[in-house]
Amino acid sequence: MALIQQDRQAVIEVSVIIPVYNAAETISHLISKILSETRVAIELIIVNDGSTDGTGNLIRDICDNRLIVIEQENQGVYAARNAALDIHHGEWVIFLDADDDVEEGFIFARWQTAINTQADVVIFNAWRTGSGISRTPVHTRQPYEQSLPGHEWIRHCVTHREWPHYLWLQIIKSSYIRQHSLFFHSGKSHKDILWTIHLAVSNGRFYLSDCKDYTYKVNAHSITHRRDYYDVRAQSYIEVIAEIIRLARLEENKDISLFLFRHALVEARHFLGLFRNNVGDKVGVRSCFRESISAGDLFRGINSLSDVFFFIKLFGKLL
Template sequence: MAFIQQNQQAVIEVSVIIPVFNAADTLSSLITNILSETRIAIELIIVNDGSTDGTGSIIQGMRDGRIILIEQENQGVYAARNAALAIHRGEWVIFLDADDDAEEGFIFARWQTAIKTQADVVIFNAWRTGAGTSRAAVHTKQPYGHSLSGHEWIRHCVTQREWPHYLWLQIVRSSYAKGNALHFQTGKSHKDILWTLDLAVANGRFYLSDLKDYTYRINAASITHRHDYYDVRAQSYIDVVAEIIRLAELKSNKAVSLFLYRHALREARHFLGLYRNHVHNRPALKADFSRRISKVSLARGISSISDVFFLVKLWVKLS
């Protein structure tokens, strides 16, 4: 791994972390936006995860002392974020994607909200857009303008069936993440669900803001929509469901265990959707799901007749 740090600053208020892979065509606009911020001290950590399109050269050509570039062989987006987390120095941390857009001054606005509310984690809103679709809010059922504990937020999200796990919605207090030894689990997909869950299980102070300062662009050509990637996604959902159940079974999470089981059952629906319609290696996925996830554990998440019918359908498909 190659590591290039352009400059050292005594106090960094916000670390912005962006993993990139072959982002030469999209990265410049977002970086320019970020580096226009001069009201607070920031560092921009870009992890070039084995790009082959000259992304690294573009970043190295940007002469700004706030840029930190990590060059590594391709290991995946979560390993890239972990590499940045290990060296970041900011009091707060923001995760972004290279191909999205943000409002001018959004870092300062997020930082102000976090300081004012004395939160450990602030969850913002965003716009979702894509080819042929109108702009829509990423989430609509959050308790905007309110502070609540992580466990209260879990209960709210599970009850409302809205789990805003997107990393680019968050600003996180670094001492909270470090104090709870939070990091991204390895894998290729859906581990942002677990990162956000770990943030909430640690039961810090959450604040929800309806500020839509970010635009998430749905890319139909992205890897997550490729047919040869569906098996990877299905496997990742097995990982997610198994980990949520493990968290539910910890004594320290007794206050939210029921809601974690319900959340696991919800994520199992996503697995079944892929398994029924898209995956190629059904025998391997079926065997792994059955080995790692028990019927009893999933049944603990039942809260409606619909859940009962879903579980019956799931086990019929996997039997």
């Protein structure tokens, strides 16, 4: 791994972390938006994860003492974010995706909200867009403009069946990350779910804002929609479900254990959708699921008649 670093500032208030892979068409616009920020001291850490399309040259040509570039062979987005976390110096952290868009001044606005609410984690809202001009909010059922402990947020999200786990919704206090030794689990997909669950399980102070300062562009041609990637996604869901169950079993999480089991069952619904319609190696994925997850643990997450029917369907398909 190579590190290209400009002169450091004495005090860095926000670290902005962006993993990039073949993002030459979009990354320059996003960098320009971020580096236009002058009201808060930032560092921009870009991890070039083995790009082959000239992304690295575009980034290296930018002269700004707030920019840090990490060059590494392709290891995946979660390894890239861990590499940035290892060297960041900001008091707060924001994660972005290279192909999305942000509002002008959003870093300063997020930082102000985090400071004013004395939160460990602030969850913002965003717009979701597809190929057309219409847009919809990423979430609609959160306890907006409220502060609550992480465990209470888990209860709310599970009860309302809305789990806004996207990393680019968050600004997180660096000391909170370090205090709880938080990191991204290895893998290629869906580990942002686990990052957010670990944030909340650590039971810090959360604040929910309905401010939509980010535009998430749904890309039908992204790797997650490729047919040869569905098996990877299914395996990742198995790992996510197994880790949620592990957390549910811990004594320190006994007050939210039931809600974690319920959420594991929700993620199992996502897994089954992939398994039934898209997975190629059904024998191998079925075997992995049965070795990693017990029916008894998922049964503990049943909360409705619909859950009962789903549970029967799930294990009917996996027998």
